[in-house]
Amino acid sequence: MKVQLDVDRSHEETSVTIHCKEVDDSIKNMLDYLNHKEAEFIVGREGEKQHMLNPKEVHYFYTKNEAVIAATSKGMFLVREKLYELEQTLPSGKFIRISKSVVANLYEISHFEPSFNGTLGVFFKSGAKEYASRHYVSKIKEVLKMNRRDRK
Secondary structure, three states: OOOOOOOOOOOOOOOOOOOOOOOOHHHHHHHHHHOOOOOOOEEEEEOOEEEEEOHHHEEEEEEEOOEEEEEEOOEEEEEOOOHHHHHHHOOOOOEEEEEOOEEEEHHHEEEEEEOHHHOEEEEEOOOOEEEEOHHHHHHHHHHHOOOOOOOO
16 A cells, blocks of 8 residues: 655645545545544443443444344443444444344454345354344445455
């Protein structure tokens, strides 16, 4: 990767241009950083207590009865944000939507198993299991580069 820095007092504002063949994880991470997309913490509620949750420690977020819950090794916490809001603020290289009701931390996924009707069973390191709906399977494969095969 080639990096150029042009410091000139005549520039009215700072701008960043990225020239690339394709948008890969390193480009997405740069964009997330430049857009200040990474959430530093999320407030989770457990009864009357409010906890500061580090997104890295959240295994997945899911909806239940119109509430959004963060699943962690320390327990389940009710969060105020909607799933689509979490999807926008969490780094795209670390979290991915696997179904209409689940956003998963890629680093907390243990393995996948093919399931019925083209869905995937998603197993987390914690032992929890969720299902990736058919609509999101191709996106998951793209992110994980499961479709890439070395051909000789």
